[in-house]
Amino acid sequence: MNDKKILMVVDIDLTIADNQHRVHLLPNWKAFFAECDKDKPIIGMIQAISFYQNNPLIDMIFISSRSGDEDTLSKTKAWLESVGFDKPLFLRPSFEKTADFKANALESYKNNSHAYVIIIDDEIKVIEKLKHKYQTVLVYSENNYKNTIDEFSLKMNHAIKKLQNNALKP
Numbered sequence: 001m002n003d004k005k006i007l008m009v010v011d012i013d014l015t016i017a018d019n020q021h022r023v024h025l026l027p028n029w030k031a032f033f034a035e036c037d038k039d040k041p042i043i044g045m046i047q048a049i050s051f052y053q054n055n056p057l058i059d060m061i062f063i064s065s066r067s068g069d070e071d072t073l074s075k076t077k078a079w080l081e082s083v084g085f086d087k088p089l090f091l092r093p094s095f096e097k098t099a100d101f102k103a104n105a106l107e108s109y110k111n112n113s114h115a116y117v118i119i120i121d122d123e124i125k126v127i128e129k130l131k132h133k134y135q136t137v138l139v140y141s142e143n144n145y146k147n148t149i150d151e152f153s154l155k156m157n158h159a160i161k162k163l164q165n166n167a168l169k170p
Ligand SMILES: [Mg+2]
Pocket: 011, 012, 013, 014, 015, 121, 122, 123
């Protein structure tokens, strides 16, 4: 019996949450984050990701560069629950750069049981930093996210198949 798993690392803003309604508040970051509970769910992406969330071969976590204060944390948790996700969540301390923070948070969560890591994120800097070590999917909103969903599903199914094949080996 193989106990290896896939770790899915999912971004929030512009990956599953449409934050365009609060962009006008920038550069007032406090006000910008305070409105995060009103983000519109990106339904196609949420459905594609939800499909894998109860698979016993998969661990799913959310890592976001939203400021890690209490208000943002509780609003983000509630928002994730409202769209059907109850998974570990990591928010960025304000002193850390996004790509570094995501790499570190992922490293600290990952363990020996994770044979594959798949990162899904709309930020090119995050993908650039992590793509040499892990599977990555850059989120494109064009074409109603179809290309992103296709690429993501292909990589997930490939990883699942590889895990299952390895499990069959004596
Ligand atoms: Mg994002």
